[in-house]
Amino acid sequence: MPKCPECDADVTVGVDAVKGEIVACPDCGAELEVTETSPLALALAPEAEEDWGE
Amino acid sequence: MSSAPTVGILLSRVRVEEKLLLEELDRRSVPTKVIDDRELVLEAERKPDLGVDIVVERCIQHSRALYALNVLNTWGIPTVNTFEVADICGNKLLTTMRLIRDGVPTPRTRLAFTPEAATTAIEELGYPAVLKPLVGSWGRLISKVNDRDAAESILEHKDVLGTYMHSIYYVQEYVPKPGRDIRAFVVGDETIGAIYRSSDHWITNTARGGKAARCPVTPELNDLCVRAARAVGGGVVAIDVLEGPEGPLVNEVNYTMEFRNSIDTTGVNIPGKVVDFVLETARKAKQDQE
Incomplete structure (x- = not known):
């Protein structure tokens, strides 16, 4: 099971996860990005920037 | 229609909306290619060879969306939405001026x-x-x-x-509103659904904690929102409407709309409607090229 790079908690990721998907750490709430699916790897997602939005 | 077009999804990160769009495309067996804007290099002097027939822009960063769409559209690659729509909707003043130009009511x-x-x-x-x-x-x-x-x-x-x-x-x-505003989703020439966004705070964005509830799409709301969408260039857009004391006012138009909180609320398959529009846009673009 992958670990949260922020707090080292175990993070459960769905089997249908895709590269680039954002998941939240259940312990610290950090936004994490799935950087690889096989094997699963997580990294801290980038912080929001000024021009982010919809 | 002959073979399905290959759809590129230009994105920064796979949020719920992008996942739903990818699932909808997969469900229909539409060939799909994810284009990560962090890895993208667009050569300005020649037509980008992305291996797709149409690009659905879903970048989280306005600046990346804007410039990528400019290169793609300049080279004749169809996109949803277009550079024009991103340019106008990404800038509140440009949006306001389009709404005023086309007689769509908007706050002073x-x-x-x-x-x-x-x-x-x-x-x-x-x-x-x-x-x-x-x-x-x-x-x-x-x-x-x-x-x-x-x-x-x-x-x-x-x-x-x-x-x-x-x-x-x-x-x-400042438009005094009844503790809520309206977020309406326009795809092409139709307002496919709408929600009320309610909050005790004067900012009612669901990203800021506003609660979503179904809002009926009346003929008047549909007309207002479709006119707003056309004013900015049309496509797939979300319209923010304020219920002012003297009537509804279009506040903003969003061109990379988020809809995760609105599918269950509206009962509308929003990603399905978006994919319908994308495939139709690709078909028309191919027809125009032939």
Whole structure:
């Protein structure tokens, strides 16, 4: 099971996860990005920037 | 229709919306290619060879969306939405001017370039007034200016601490609303659904905690929203409507709309409608090329 790079908690990721998907750490709430699916790897997602939005 | 087009999804990160779109495309067996904007290199001098027939823009960063769409559209690659729509919707002043040009009701707006002129603009509109950055989303850095003290303080902060874009002052009248606004989803020539966004706070964005509830799409709401969508160039857009005392006003138009909280609420398969539109746009583009 992958670990949260922020707090080292175990993070459960769905089997249908895709590269680039954002998941939240259940312990610290950090936004994490799935950087690889096989094997699963997580990294801290980038912080929001000024021009982010919809 | 002959073979299905290959659809490229240009994105920064796979949020719920992108996943739903990818699932909808997969369900229909549409060939799909994910294009990560962090890895993208677009050669300006030649047509980008992305191996797709149409690109659905889902970048989280306005600047990346804008410039990528410009290159793609310049080279004749169809996109949803277009560069024009991203350019207009990504800038609140450009959106306002399109709405005014096309007679779509919108809050009274003033543009000023110095803190002193902005103070004059605010006092012309009357307190409270609303100061917004030209570019921005999710209700960030939007200020309700209740009195002259607040005006002077906010304008000084923007002038001293902000980038040059924060010294282009976009001031709007404050529209008293009934604790909610309306977010309507337009795809092509139809308002496919709408939600009320309710909050105790004057900012009602769901990204800021606003609660979603179903809003019926009346013929009047449909007409208003479709006119707003056409004013900015059309496509797949989300319209923010304020229920003002003298009638509805179009506040903003969003071109990379988020809809995760609205599928269950509206009962509308929003990703399905978007994919229908994308495939139809690709079909028409192919027809035009032949």
